[in-house]
Amino acid sequence: QVQLVESGGGVVQPGRSLRLSCATSGFAFSSFVMHWVRQAPGKGLEWVAVIGYDGSNKNYADFVRGRFTIARDNSKNTLSLQMNSLRVEDTAVYYCARAAVHCSGGSCYGDDNFDNWGQGTMVTVSS
């Protein structure tokens, strides 16, 4: 079955760095667009970043652009998020999520919704 398992969260001081990983299994990782989504304590969902199939296409939310870097290793079926210059407001549970592929009538298409998620990893930025 499809599995996504995040790791790398923890407590870090403002201005420091942290690298999150998402280990995947149960599907053809290189055939799926992947995302990071976060959720601050008691708050709603917030999209963070997306990466295309081969890693050449990436995009970021304005509030992380220039500080965070999304990457993937298709040989190891892993997704990562390098987070630099962390701020208190980056405190959140970070989820990796797979972009859905929907199939109908024998044809399939990639979509911009998220059909499988990891369990999340907590990042706390505090002095």
Next chain:
Amino acid sequence: DIQMTQSPSSLSASVGDRVTITCRASQTIYTYLNWYQQKPGKAPKLLIYAASSLQSGAPSRFSGSGSGTDFTLTISSLQPEDFATYYCQQSYNAPPYSFGQGTKLEIK
């Protein structure tokens, strides 16, 4: 960026009730609207995509409708496991993929 607004922010209902949650986009998103369910301490689950298509594995009591700027998620007969927080998400003018602020569905 497109802003998504859900109403109500919270809702109390009883098992067996029919419940409707509304999501409004700040500009037209055609039918690029998705719904998720999230239970405390758990990751969200995709329920509805493209405004009205039921995700594989989601119960048939969930349905979605709407187009343009106004959308609804309906639960035809609430079950105990449906008490959760629901989020809408637009995927038309993206990235960024904006979410609504959430609707918490509680037991009356």
